[in-house]
Amino acid sequence: MEPLLAITIGILVAAAVYLMLARNVLRFIFGLVLISNAANLTIFVAGGLTAGAPPLITPGAEAPVGLVANALPQALVLTAIVIGFGLFAFALVLMFRAYTTLGTLYSDDMRVAEPRPEPKDAS
Amino acid sequence: MSWILATPLVLPFLVAVLAFLTRAGPAGRWVSVAGNALLLAASVVLMVRVLDQGVVAAQMGGWGAPFGITLVADYLSAVMVVITAITSLAVSIYALTDVGGRKEHLGYHALFNVLIGGVVGAFLTGDLFNLYVWFEVMLISSFGLLVMGGTRAQIDGGVKYVTLNLISTILFLSGIGLIYGMTGTLNMADIARTMPEVENQGLVTVIAMMFMVAFGVKAAVFPLFFWLPAAYHTPAFSVSAVFAGLLTKVGVYALIRMFTLVFDGDVAFTHTILLWVAALTMVTGVLGAAAQSDMRKILSFHIVSQIGYMIMGLALMTPLAMAGAVFYLVHHIVVKANLFLIAGVAERITGSTELSRIGGMYKSAPFLAILFFIPAFSLAGFPPLSGFWAKYVLVAAAIEDSGWIIAAVALVVGLLTIFSMTKIWAEAFWKSHPEGTNPALTLMTQSERRNLLTPIAALATMTLVIGFYPDPFVTFAKDAAAQLLDPTAYLQAVLGVAS
Numbered sequence: 001m002e003p004l005l006a007i008t009i010g011i012l013v014a015a016a017v018y019l020m021l022a023r024n025v026l027r028f029i030f031g032l033v034l035i036s037n038a039a040n041l042t043i044f045v046a047g048g049l050t051a052g053a054p055p056l057i058t059p060g061a062e063a064p065v066g067l068v069a070n071a072l073p074q075a076l077v078l079t080a081i082v083i084g085f086g087l088f089a090f091a092l093v094l095m096f097r098a099y100t101t102l103g104t105l106y107s108d109d110m111r112v113a114e115p116r117p118e119p120k121d122a123s
Numbered sequence: 124m125s126w127i128l129a130t131p132l133v134l135p136f137l138v139a140v141l142a143f144l145t146r147a148g149p150a151g152r153w154v155s156v157a158g159n160a161l162l163l164a165a166s167v168v169l170m171v172r173v174l175d176q177g178v179v180a181a182q183m184g185g186w187g188a189p190f191g192i193t194l195v196a197d198y199l200s201a202v203m204v205v206i207t208a209i210t211s212l213a214v215s216i217y218a219l220t221d222v223g224g225r226k227e228h229l230g231y232h233a234l235f236n237v238l239i240g241g242v243v244g245a246f247l248t249g250d251l252f253n254l255y256v257w258f259e260v261m262l263i264s265s266f267g268l269l270v271m272g273g274t275r276a277q278i279d280g281g282v283k284y285v286t287l288n289l290i291s292t293i294l295f296l297s298g299i300g301l302i303y304g305m306t307g308t309l310n311m312a313d314i315a316r317t318m319p320e321v322e323n324q325g326l327v328t329v330i331a332m333m334f335m336v337a338f339g340v341k342a343a344v345f346p347l348f349f350w351l352p353a354a355y356h357t358p359a360f361s362v363s364a365v366f367a368g369l370l371t372k373v374g375v376y377a378l379i380r381m382f383t384l385v386f387d388g389d390v391a392f393t394h395t396i397l398l399w400v401a402a403l404t405m406v407t408g409v410l411g412a413a414a415q416s417d418m419r420k421i422l423s424f425h426i427v428s429q430i431g432y433m434i435m436g437l438a439l440m441t442p443l444a445m446a447g448a449v450f451y452l453v454h455h456i457v458v459k460a461n462l463f464l465i466a467g468v469a470e471r472i473t474g475s476t477e478l479s480r481i482g483g484m485y486k487s488a489p490f491l492a493i494l495f496f497i498p499a500f501s502l503a504g505f506p507p508l509s510g511f512w513a514k515y516v517l518v519a520a521a522i523e524d525s526g527w528i529i530a531a532v533a534l535v536v537g538l539l540t541i542f543s544m545t546k547i548w549a550e551a552f553w554k555s556h557p558e559g560t561n562p563a564l565t566l567m568t569q570s571e572r573r574n575l576l577t578p579i580a581a582l583a584t585m586t587l588v589i590g591f592y593p594d595p596f597v598t599f600a601k602d603a604a605a606q607l608l609d610p611t612a613y614l615q616a617v618l619g620v621a622s
Contacts, residue, residue, distance in 0.1 A: 087289060
């Protein structure tokens with residue numbers, strides 16, 4: 001299971017990096033979604049995959065019996081998904097605002113905060 | 124016991140809720156000021172306790188380490204919380220005048236206090252995943268503060284700030300996942316204990332590099348700093364002051380914490396890279412500043428340059444160098460926040476921060492000129508101001524360690540900093556105003572003067588105090604460095620056993 005997921009993560013990261021290198025910020029956002037999912041999967045895989053039962057404790061017992069899944073990576077991934085979703089929503093709105101106020105989606109043309117120095121006269 | 128650690132953390136969030144509820148009227152801003160005054164009191168109580176007992180730790184919710192979330196304060200954490208509270212109090216007073224109307228109605232004060240809460244949380248937590256959460260709290264509120272107002276320049280700077288910081292976040296998160304996979308724990312002290320037992324030490328170094336890049340973006344080191352000069356000159360002055368003072372320093376703090384506590388297995392490799400990064404950060408920052416002609420842009424590039432000095436202290440890893448880094452952190456936060464606040468006053472009375480369009484403040488506003496002189500030349504390292512001692516300790520540490528090149532770089536960058544500061548001095552203060560106006564402080568109403576100049580004067584006084592009585596601060600920094608380099612007390616406080 002690990003090799004399969006590792007390859008999946010690799011493909012996700014590769015696609016994400018390709019998208020994030022684009023000048024179009026919308027593509028960048030899509031790349032960001034992919035790479036954050038790759039990060040979540042990384043946590044999940046690194047935490048150890050167990051094909052066990054859910055980590056439930058039977059009434060009266062002190063500890064779960066037999067092989068159970070590790071609940072902590074799942075909790076971490078859940079937290080990361082929620083936070084990532086919030087950040088993604090903000091980034092999407094920001095890019096939309098950038099499009100409406102700056103009139104472009106190309107990061108090369110976004111030079112309002114750092115304008116290019118004015119060209120010197122050739123003469 | 125645990126309330127001492129939890130109070131400075133919970134307080135900003137309570138204040139944020141109150142400030143949000145009262146944002147319609149002028150009450151919201153006073154809630155923010157009062158809340159930050161309480162935060163200062165709480166942080167001083169924590170500081171006294173830490174000075175008294177050494178490292179203080181508390182397990183949240185009664186879950187013992189390493190299972191629950193630990194809050195822990197050693198000397199470095201405690202002093203960072205105190206300095207955060209001082210900065211946030213100063214900026215919240217400044218914001219009484221600087222931020223008003225629409226921004227206030229949108230919830231500026233609430234976001235500001237959430238930001239402070241995130242910063243304090245990052246300083247106090249002893250859990251890696253919790254550190255990630257505080258970074259996110261800080262990040263999302265800083266996004267809001269940065270683009271609040273929605274001018275073209277703000278949106279433009281915001282896009283760059285948001286994108287680069289999100290990449291750093293993802294690297295950080297992946298690193299956490301891999302560390303958990305390797306050590307099976309997220310408690311920083313527990314990771315430090317189990318890290319040497321990991322079989323594949325090469326992989327540890329790989330993860331260390333992931334953390335170096337992730338925190339390097341936050342700390343704005345070369346070559347990862349480009350979001351900073353793109354964004355920091357665009358928002359309200361109180362926002363850029365608190366960003367300049369605190370946000371990058373959280374990145375530096377995280378680097379110091381991780382690379383003294385956890386990633387100290389392959390110092391020859393990681394810390395050599397850090398040393399190169401430090402030198403290049405200093406040089407590129409100061410050269411970038413020399414090319415700028417806007418007060419806030421010059422100051423933004425100087426943040427980058429100064430971060431290099433702190434990283435240099437960490438990279439050298441000797442007791443004296445670490446002490447220098449701690450001293451530099453404290454000195455820098457006070458000075459840098461103050462310079463941005465002064466830039467705000469300068470803009471208010473002269474109409475711009477672009478150096479070619481302003482001037483005449485030495486003649487018509489000599490008080491402001493003195494207030495500028497203190498932090499500006501402290502930043503450049505003039506004796507006997509605080510920056511001189513910070514640079515002195517670091518250069519002495521470099522020479523002691525036979526790091527001639529890094530010592531030379533530090534000295535040359537100090538000289539170039541003087542060049543930038545004299546440029547601002549000559550253009551904004553010395554020459555007369557190009558339009559022939561007299562930019563006097565009396566152009567502002569009395570309450571504006573009170574709100575804007577009180578925090579500036581207070582921070583300048585702190586700079587003077589650190590400058591004239593450096594002994595207790597240097598001693599404290601040395602103690603903090605000793606704690607960082609020998610984490611026995613830290614592990615003992617968190618885990619309850621000596622390792």
